[in-house]
Amino acid sequence: MIKVMIVEDDVLVRNNLKYMLSTELVSAVGSAEYILCGEACDGQEALDKISDCSPDIILSDMKMPNIDGLALCERLHIEHPHIQFIALSNYDDFNYVYGTLQNGAVDYILKHKISAVTLKEALNKASRSLTQSPKQPDHMLDTNNINALKQEFLIQLLTCFYIDDDEIAAHIQTLKLNLDLSQVLVMIMCIDDYQSMDLKKTTLLRFSVNNIISEILEDQQNGAVCPIVNEKYAVFLSFANIVSQKKIQDIIQNTMTRISSCMKNFLNLSVSFSIGNICSHIQQLPQSYQQAEKKLKTKFYYEAGAVFTSSDEQQDAAMLNYFDIQKESTLTHLISIQDREGICTMLSQLFSEIRANKPPLAIAQMVFTDLLSLINKICKNHSIDLREVYADPILPDKHLSDFSSLSSVQEWLLSLFDKLCDALAMREALPTSIYVKEALAFIHVHYTEDISLSLIADKINISNVYLSKLFKQEIGIGFAEYLIKYRLKLAQTLLEQHRLSIHEIATASGFKDYIYFLKTFKKHVGVTPTEYVKKTPATFDR
Known part of the structure; x- marks a missing residue:
């Protein structure tokens, strides 16, 4: 296997390159011919890591802080002539390309043209230029294996798999995780308005999210992350030797702010957090996770970007009949006279009541189903084709299960009642014959x-x-x-x-x-x- 280091200051570009290297090239070739051995955000960091990572090929951006790509290429040509250099840049400039190639670069790729195909061609060209002398056996685990082991270990921490502190400590040390045995917590990061997608897009999203959070925690040197399922990620934070509760809260807040900002800037995602209690011992993490998971169940009633903490009161919701016969009669009348403003006001009041009481989701689902039943009944009574209202091949009940917030359900139902009024307006002069x-x-x-x-x-x-x-x-x-x-x-x-x-x-x-x-x-x-x-x-x- 040939080891590759990526040097790029743009997080999104770096993640994309890592995904191509670890996923798309493996799928195309059928084996991990090239493995990621390290990454850096500028030339200086790359030079500092070379002795530990021992890369065969360096894939580097040109315009970076501290030491840029051209200067890095010059240093490698003198200090590490066996390392092959591939240049990346946004600049289609002959002089820049010429200067890089003069200093030992084996290939040059423009960022807007990069793909799994062009990347593989460049890597193959670089691999042919590698020194032909026998290489020492490489006993290091590649990055993909290490990440898989980290995620498996973190999941096991949340499921009471370990009962021995020495075993936990040994795994933490072997996997080089920034965790301690005491003063730890887990919080769940949840992607708002998550939509199911095909396997390739899901894999890319999970890869990107996990890498961005990992880089933030690596920079802070105080935690780890692992995907849980679809839109959920477990973020572990460690506060060893920190006594001040205010400082701990500041660190938690700063971490959430950095993650939220990066998700929005790089992936255009909004995220919410549910924070478990701080554990005096790492084996208490399963209880901390369960607390966070329980609080997250009320996320449906909140807007995007919500934060749920242990101080949030969990009060029993009143088991009310939110949409009784009288309300149904009133809404039916408003629909019959096509009073759109009245319909909007009544629905707003109904949803405000649900939002304030936060009943079990099954109760809220019954209200939504009653509203859909009213629409269907009116359509039947007025010989209105349901396609005039729904105009969608997906069943209404399936739509309801896909919505992740009360506001989105309210907006959708209001649009249905608006279309129902449109359909009735087409029959405004009700025929008598x-x-x-x-x-x-x-x-x-x-x-x-x-x-x-x-x-x-x-x-x-x-x-x-x-x-x-x-x-x-x-x-x-x-x-x-x-x-x-x-x-x-x-x-x-x-x-x-x-x-x-x-x-x-x-x-x-x-x-x-x-x-x-x-x-x-x-x-x-x-x-x-x-x-x-x-x-x-x-x-x-x-």
Whole structure:
């Protein structure tokens, strides 16, 4: 195996390179041909670590503080000529490239062009230039193995796996962890609004988050981190020989601030924390973790970036009937008269009550389900296709289980009631004749098909002329205009989801001719479908 050191002051670029080296190249080759033996944020730190890491290849940025990449390349050429140097830079400048290559660099990669392929090509070129003299057997564990052992050990600390202090101390020393046997705590960092993703993205996210937190704790020399599951990470902090409780609290606060800032700046993530009690002995960590986990269960009722501590009171929630028959009756009336402001106010009051009492999630889930049931009942009573309200292939119950905060549920349900009012508005002039009711019901079910006034008239056994006259009298607009408006309203709803292509949306809303759809949409809505998408946020972003 060939050992590689990464020298880069940009944390995000460094993490990306580490991920390519430890994951993507291994997947492509099938084995760990190149291993990460060390990393540094500038040339001086790299020179200081060379004796310990013994790299074969150094992958280095050019513009860095203290000693930059060009100066590092010059020093290596003189002091460590056996080490192969690959330059990274944002500068496509011949003089800079020439100067680096003159001092021994075997290759040069522009950052905006780097990928697993280009990285592997550069590493292969550097490996061919390595000294051909026999190398001593390398008994060191590679970085991937060490990290895996660290994470396994930390998980075992949280599950009462160890009962012997000497064994714990030996593992801490072997794995070079910044932990002590006393004055330790664990806190859970949880990614807010976490969304499930494919395996590759999940692996990259976990890798990046773990590396960023590890670098912060390594800099502070007071802790360790390991992933728990999906959005949760256990952060261990050690306070040996610190007596002042104020100083301990300041360290905890500073650590959370640094982690939150880096997550936001580098990964655009918001995170919350749940802090366990400080343990006088490291074997008490499982209890500390359980306390943090218990407090985190109320996270649903808080906004992003919340912090839960041992001082937070855990009071029993009142088992109230939050959405009783009277409230359901009032909300039904507000919907029937399409009082959007009244609906918004009532929902705000309902959710404020839930937020204040923080009932068990099962109780809150029952309220949400009751609200969805009311929507479904009204749709059924008014022959409204559920797709007009939900306009999404995912079942409403599945949506509820995906939401990570009460605010996101409130926003989503309010959007559903708003669409319900839109659907009712399409039927604002409620028909009195059975023929018009049947005509509307047919449109709402068969709008994607090639339907016409004469087709529906035949279905309900009346003449075209009579149906056209009744339709205009009771709905206020003609049959053709109503059908176009109905289809366009559905198209707008689908466009707001940002899930289907415009061509697919045209077909899904009943327009067989794509060009006709574009012209009709622009004529009635005032903008093109593309312009409408750009100025409309995705409805179900969480």
